[in-house]
Each structure stands twice: as C-alpha cells, then as structure tokens.
Amino acid sequence: MAEERGGLFPRVRLRRLRRPGIRDLVRETRPAASDFIYPLFVDATTDTPRPVESMPGVSRLPVEAAVREAGAALEDGVRAFLLFGVPDRKDERGSASWAEDGIVQRAVRRLREEFPDAVLITDVCLCEYTSHGHCGLIEGDRVLNDPTLELLARQAVSHAQAGAQIVAPSDMMDGRVGAIRGALDREGLEDVAILSYAAKYASTFYGPFRDAADSSPGFGDRRGYQMDPANGDEALREVALDVAEGADLVMIKPALGYLDVVYRVKETFGLPTVAYSVSGEYAMIRAATERGWIDGSAAMWEAAVAIRRAGADLVVTYAARELARRARAEGRGAPA
Numbered sequence: 001m002a003e004e005r006g007g008l009f010p011r012v013r014l015r016r017l018r019r020p021g022i023r024d025l026v027r028e029t030r031p032a033a034s035d036f037i038y039p040l041f042v043d044a045t046t047d048t049p050r051p052v053e054s055m056p057g058v059s060r061l062p063v064e065a066a067v068r069e070a071g072a073a074l075e076d077g078v079r080a081f082l083l084f085g086v087p088d089r090k091d092e093r094g095s096a097s098w099a100e101d102g103i104v105q106r107a108v109r110r111l112r113e114e115f116p117d118a119v120l121i122t123d124v125c126l127c128e129y130t131s132h133g134h135c136g137l138i139e140g141d142r143v144l145n146d147p148t149l150e151l152l153a154r155q156a157v158s159h160a161q162a163g164a165q166i167v168a169p170s171d172m173m174d175g176r177v178g179a180i181r182g183a184l185d186r187e188g189l190e191d192v193a194i195l196s197y198a199a200k201y202a203s204t205f206y207g208p209f210r211d212a213a214d215s216s217p218g219f220g221d222r223r224g225y226q227m228d229p230a231n232g233d234e235a236l237r238e239v240a241l242d243v244a245e246g247a248d249l250v251m252i253k254p255a256l257g258y259l260d261v262v263y264r265v266k267e268t269f270g271l272p273t274v275a276y277s278v279s280g281e282y283a284m285i286r287a288a289t290e291r292g293w294i295d296g297s298a299a300m301w302e303a304a305v306a307i308r309r310a311g312a313d314l315v316v317t318y319a320a321r322e323l324a325r326r327a328r329a330e331g332r333g334a335p336a
C-alpha cells in the first residue's frame, strides 16, 4: 500500500482515465466535420487553378474548378463555404463587388445550382475590388466610414440575390451590420443571415491572404478600422454593437492568438460563434511541415480542437477538408 502522501493521491489517479480506450471515452471536445467552414477563392482572371505559393494546398479557382472543389469537400463532410472574389477589374469604389455578373455572384449561382443544400457564405468587403486595396472608400489618406456603408450593403444584397444564405462583412466599418440588415430587409431578403466579423484584429497573420487575393492596401495599413491586438474588452463592445444591429452569428479573427477573446465572446453572448483560423496560421503549420519540423496533420487537428475548446462553434479554416475527414474518422472510433 503506497504510503499516504496527503491530498487525495494515491486513491485518486487521473492517469486512470488516460488509458487506451478510456481516454477517448472521456474526451470533452469533439469537432464534427460540419464544424469546419471552407474558404474558397473564386478568380475571374484565370481559366485554370492558380496555386497560392504562401498557402500550400490553396489555389485561386475559376468558377467551375470551385464547383468541383466544393463537391469534393462536401464528400469529406464539409457543409459550409466562405467565398472570396478575385475580380478581373478594380476601381476606386470597388464596383465589381456588387456587379450582377460579378465573380462571387456567378460562383454562388453555380454552387447553388449544383449543391442546393450547401451553405454559401460570402465575404462582404471592398479590399479585393478596390484599386487602392482598402476595405472602404478613401479620400486622401482617410478611409471614409459612412459613405462605404451603402456600397457594402449593395454588395451584400447582390450576393443574397445570387443565392448566398449568409453574408459576412469583414470590412470593420462602424455601422455596417445595421446598414446591411436594413438593405437586405428592404429587398425582401429577411431570411438571409449576417455573420459579422465582429472582433477582427489588425493582424500580421493576414499576409498570405493578401497575396492570394491581391488585396494589400496600396498605402498605409488597416489599423484605422481593424482592432488593436492588445484589446480584449473592446471586442465585447464590438460584438454587442453588431448583435444590436442585427448580426446572427459573430466571428473573432484571427483565432489561435485570440482564444481568450473567443472564450469571452461565447461566454458573454452565447451566440453562434465563429473563429477564423487565418492564412498566416495555416501557412505557418504548412511551412514547418514542409521543413520536417512538425507533424502538420496533427498540428492542424490540435489547433482546430483548441479553437473549438475555447468556445468557437465553427472554425473557418483552409484545412477544412482534411479536418472534416479526421473528424469523421474519430466519430467512427479511429484512435485520436
């Protein structure tokens, strides 16, 4: 008999629950395949897939290639897609973003036609469509908030009219959720939901995305509208305002460096909460994997489990297909 050493040991031994088989039984966080939202870059400038060098495994896709990729992802268990457009023209106002024959609008119609049950979410912003690369209209070196709202609303309505069930404003202009909600309702699109990028930080980890979408700001940066990474309390104010304006789901972005914010937002508001594991997070794991420094599949899964454990209900991730396959395998009892 082991001598008493105070406390509850040796009667209590937590390792008893880490034995093979038991460990799986008591697992607390179990992502499902449908928890992963798959971002797709739909590109009007190419007839063939264009790999994104800084994001191994990710390509900018012409519409029909995006349809094929979505079909394969649905086979893996993915249920929702987040569409980003790469237009064949850009101008000061980002007018291609609300064009009826715009690249995202065309992709949504084709995906809706091919996969009626898929959930199509569209990113609403100007940065991919403006010649200056900012998320709003500019005057001199200022990004204008209020005049931008009407353009974002037009874009969101055009996505909804094409068949998107959810529109996701990622611009970080004040008042955009209310402006979009009002425009959708006036157009009889009251069933279309809003996923607000409510707590979106001015992060270094967006670099690869900006390569992929040709969306880097032509001057300055986005700190005049995206949040300071040092601020957690402010995120709760952002979410509260977006919920009051009509957000149905809320997003924190990036994810891994912001799990405290994910936790606080879910605990405070209890709404469907999405965390976006951004391009830089994805690229870091892929790069370390390519150098043989880390087990990339295990790292992607561990990151996804951590984001879900922190309170996110859904995870936007470029690794959605492999994570969905892993979730299905675990659900069938494969060893974790």
Ligand code: PB1
Pocket: 123, 125, 126, 127, 135, 170, 171, 205, 206, 207, 208, 209, 210, 215, 222, 277, 278, 279, 280
């Ligand atoms: O994966 C990513 O890095 C996403 C980047 C994100 C897309 N919503 C924004 C990053 C940026 O500020 O450039 C694009 C802003 N509309």
